[in-house]
Amino acid sequence: MQTMPMKLVTIIAEDELEPRLTDDVKKLGAHGYSVGKVRGEGMHGARLSEWEGENIRIETIVPDTVADQIMAHLAERYFPHFAVVAYISNIEVLRGGKFA
Amino acid sequence: MQTMPMKLVTIIAEDELEPRLTDDVKKLGAHGYSVGKVRGEGMHGARLSEWEGENIRIETIVPDTVADQIMAHLAERYFPHFAVVAYISNIEVLRGGKFA
Amino acid sequence: MQTMPMKLVTIIAEDELEPRLTDDVKKLGAHGYSVGKVRGEGMHGARLSEWEGENIRIETIVPDTVADQIMAHLAERYFPHFAVVAYISNIEVLRGGKFA
Numbered sequence: 001m002q003t004m005p006m007k008l009v010t011i012i013a014e015d016e017l018e019p020r021l022t023d024d025v026k027k028l029g030a031h032g033y034s035v036g037k038v039r040g041e042g043m044h045g046a047r048l049s050e051w052e053g054e055n056i057r058i059e060t061i062v063p064d065t066v067a068d069q070i071m072a073h074l075a076e077r078y079f080p081h082f083a084v085v086a087y088i089s090n091i092e093v094l095r096g097g098k099f100a
Numbered sequence: 101m102q103t104m105p106m107k108l109v110t111i112i113a114e115d116e117l118e119p120r121l122t123d124d125v126k127k128l129g130a131h132g133y134s135v136g137k138v139r140g141e142g143m144h145g146a147r148l149s150e151w152e153g154e155n156i157r158i159e160t161i162v163p164d165t166v167a168d169q170i171m172a173h174l175a176e177r178y179f180p181h182f183a184v185v186a187y188i189s190n191i192e193v194l195r196g197g198k199f200a
Numbered sequence: 201m202q203t204m205p206m207k208l209v210t211i212i213a214e215d216e217l218e219p220r221l222t223d224d225v226k227k228l229g230a231h232g233y234s235v236g237k238v239r240g241e242g243m244h245g246a247r248l249s250e251w252e253g254e255n256i257r258i259e260t261i262v263p264d265t266v267a268d269q270i271m272a273h274l275a276e277r278y279f280p281h282f283a284v285v286a287y288i289s290n291i292e293v294l295r296g297g298k299f300a
Contacts, residue, residue: 034112087208087261091189093185132240
């Protein structure tokens with residue numbers, strides 16, 4: 001089976017950020033995304049952590065360069081103001097051209 | 101801790117496909133799976149993409165050969181007719197024998 | 201973008217175990233976690249498998265050593281008594297210091 005290496009970007013954030021985050025992700029080059037609901041909990045030092053509360057879990061599959069751009073955008077525009085967890089995984093996809 | 105390398109296969113598809121997809125995954129050698137609900141959005145060229153709408157997110161843990169067979173089956177039987185996203189991740193599991 | 205390698209630990213278990221599992225995960229060094237709902241199905245030999253029923257899917261991001269400790273703890277305290285699936289993925293996170 002012909003698979004293609006891609007990046008899976010996962011973003012966990014408070015649910016109010018969904019429209020803004022998904023809009024940004026698409027503008028940065030993602031062709032689509034899925035969103036699921038999660039709850040989070042945690043403490044980080046003296047305050048509630050990035051994990052806390054009712055959150056959304058956004059997943060998108062993108063090429064390396066788009067993954068980097070999404071991460072850079074999150075770091076610049078979201079991290080100073082919002083509780084966001086973001087990570088990248090290496091995956092192998094079918095129909096890789098659909099995500100490039 | 102003794103972990104074993106396995107493949108995590110993730111399939112995102114419209115929710116009506118759940119019984120058929122999970123049945124196929126089991127027939128191809130998966131010993132179990134989990135299913136969560138996600139919503140998707142996206143455009144791909146002129147039409148709605150694979151991500152669109154109320155979807156299910158199926159996860160199963162399988163050996164390499166079963167992962168390949170699941171991907172081949174999806175490519176042959178689903179991709180021509182349905183909106184499906186599928187990808188493989190490398191994971192390390194405990195009690196690997198349970199998935200082999 | 202400066203990312204840091206971390207481990208994503210995913211635990212799938214019956215929902216009644218949530219308070220106990222999340223408490224243990226935090227005691228073992230995780231700074232937070234998220235929990236989503238999944239359903240599972242499967243047979244393993246003559247009995248229902250680890251995947252069966254209404255389950256929770258816990259995700260936490262931790263350093264290698266904490267991931268190993270969580271796995272060891274699950275193997276010792278949960279696997280003999282409960283239906284639990286657990287696996288580790290390699291991820292790259294932003295703000296890695298928040299998870300260490």
